Amino acid sequence: MTEEPGPAPTERKRGSGARMVYDSLRDEILDLVLPPGSAIDEVQLAERFGVSRTPIREALVRLAGEGLVNTLPNRSTMVSNIDYLNLHTYFDALVLMYRVTTRLAAEHHRPADLEPIRAAQFQFAEAVAAQDALAMIDTNAAFHTAIAEAGRNPHFLAFFNRLLDQGRRILRIYYNAYEDRLPREFVDEHEAMIAAIERRDVAAADALAKAHGEQIAHKVQSLFLRGGRLDMEL
Amino acid sequence: MTEEPGPAPTERKRGSGARMVYDSLRDEILDLVLPPGSAIDEVQLAERFGVSRTPIREALVRLAGEGLVNTLPNRSTMVSNIDYLNLHTYFDALVLMYRVTTRLAAEHHRPADLEPIRAAQFQFAEAVAAQDALAMIDTNAAFHTAIAEAGRNPHFLAFFNRLLDQGRRILRIYYNAYEDRLPREFVDEHEAMIAAIERRDVAAADALAKAHGEQIAHKVQSLFLRGGRLDMEL
């Protein structure tokens, strides 16, 4: 009896218009389908999604709040550019959040939290084995998000997720442009982090996360510009 | 016929409708004029601001993106509640950002950056001297924001500002409920932080910021954990 809606393109449920537009646009921005700096036309998007301009507008407002698009008043909105000159500030923030979330996970996780972490790590290992850079970027983010959730600090989690989102764009450009081989050592480092979390070794978790993050930062950053780094004790 | 009495003959400029609503609502939420948990009626706000529901809606979407309101789909939107049970996660994040921003300011500031920091500190000292809790909350936030700007990391700055915003609500409740005397030692601690920044003493800046933040965290948390029943007037 219940008709499965499925991917019916014409039938949209009531509350999900703006949501679908937001999800689609967000994915396309992070996947570089919409390149940084490209202009966004509301009416064009409205036609494409088969909705009015209102849901488009709501999605753009939300994306602007997350810094993924820039809206100039009374003028066009554009996909946010990547600030290559200040990449070091991004990696400073990312490495710090790597450390804090891993540290908190070692401190506050419950046994059940390890399950999603291990699941994400499994998928990450598969992506690395398959040399699938795009899947590796996603599963790596999922792995660290699972750790952050085990740390149980919603403020850090929200900030971290935001940074990981932006990082997806940067890493995609990195792998697209340089075809670097996917580092298998990341899989081992992840395993070491899991082990440190499991035995609640805060210092080791911190150190591993720091080395892990700085390794990524160094790889990417050395291609663009070198900047001062943030180095602190916790 | 019902001619509107004219409380809103203010000629609004085109792009500023949603902006004004957003600023007003944000201030009222942070100032507890709109108490946490209270429902928000779009049409009522539309009448009050003399605009249509569209700008109201845009402002609410932005506020939801910043976590100041919660929107349930197809149901009413409410002012976000304060999670008293997990206040420690908030202060963990706040103290860390105190440390990081002060540390980066000591590292990367330029001489001209000290001017707005000193100006904010002057106003903060005035607020403390006048025993004006509300002004103290605002000027304290401005002081630390000025330091964060001198640190020149936009990611930390954005996250820090968000935390400081939420802190305004918590501190307002704290001072309203407890009538604590405003601690003059904060003024001296601020001065010490400025001095450490000026002489680029990263370790001292970090230690000062850590002690400063933990002191505030301890004060506030000890009140809420003491079983002090907080009743908000509606």
Added chain:
DNA sequence: TGCATTATGTTTGTCGACAAGATTTCTGAG
């Protein structure tokens, strides 16, 4: 009376339309 179901009223999400800026095109003077 108690409970389920219907009828009624509210609130929200979406739409099409329209005017204010902004952008582009056109025109004419120098």
Added chain:
DNA sequence: CTCAGAAATCTTGTCGACAAACATAATGCA
């Protein structure tokens, strides 16, 4: 031919309206 100013065109911000989802009151049945 160049360029300033005007006109046409495009885009955005806002509005009023309407239908769907939700909440509430009313009704019927056991």
